[in-house]
Amino acid sequence: MPSTDAPETPPDGESFGTRLANGWERAMDDLPLAVVPLVSSLLAADNIRRVRAAEGVNFGITFPFPPALTDLWTFVNVPSGGPGVHVSPGLAFLPVRILVEAVLVAGLLGSVGALLRTGRYDFADAARRYFAPMLGYVALVHLVTLSTVVFTVVSPLLLVFLLPVLLVLKYLFYATAYLVVVADESLGDALARSYRWATAGGPYFSYAAGFLLFAALLSVVTSAVVVNLGVLGVVVGAVATAPVALALTFATTEFVADLDARERGESGGFGGDDGGVGGGGRGGHDRFEPADEFDTATDRFDPTDDDPASDDLTDDLTGDGPDDEPPGDFWDRRKEGEAEGDDRRSSDEWTNADDPRTPDDTEDEGGR
Incomplete structure (x- = not known):
């Protein structure tokens, strides 16, 4: 039975930088999957509209925790469009956006998980397999965000309180979508487990802090280029950040898999020290088995x-x-x-x- 606490130390002592470097190597080996964050970036019509409407010279920074689908907008501080609360004209298409995003998240995370597990992937099969739980997760995220907007419309002063709440929620549940894939858990179990890891801190917090710091530094440059160059900046930024987004997806998936394996008492996750699940990980080593001692004695x-x-x-x-x-x-x-x-x-x-x-x-x- 899995432990009720998250591991106190990182599963294999790897820093965020090491995981990102490994994720980059994997992303270069499977670069076609970078099309997913590229498409996601270009489908964000509301963000593109706000970039086009921006005036003057803009600089910004953002502090994101690992999202289910990392793309250009993870690293861009999108202009608000002036004081007050603005309702997107594309709100009527939110159900369609949720469906498309669920397909992309299910296909990408399922494919990355399969690659780490077996070295092969089938995007369509992964999208079908994980569509239902990812649809629920994506819909839940948009529901919370929409509720924040509604409360802010009622009382703009609530924005000061609601923004930190949103940030905390993103930290508490950032592992949810990844757990659905690597641990084959239901959405409810994944939410509960992510919350338990988050409140325990440890490696869950360390990885989140590393991700946030890296994304914040990158967002300083990305926000300036994308917002100030308009549509051209969006296209350039989407192409340039797609491999980085894929590398972060590999890194986060592998981290969650290692954390899951450590909690279950196993020796490694998809890419742990002893080769990960199915022996497909990097840096594998031979483990000592009790049978080895008896074999030696027999000899x-x-x-x-x-x-x-x-x-x-x-x-x-x-x-x-x-x-x-x-x-x-x-x-x-x-x-x-x-x-x-x-x-x-x-x-x-x-x-x-x-x-x-x-x-x-x-x-x-x-x-x-």
């Missing part, structure tokens, strides 16, 4: 090896030596010898019993 005392002393012992026991008699003759003659010895001892004992005198007494009698 050490096996009389069939090439040790000459062992050969002599075997020959003595089996009678297969070159100068020895057959086993039957050997044991028969030994029994005969033992019987003759017993007869001699019995004869001597009876003789001594009939004549209790010592040899010295016999000599003295003969002299007299």
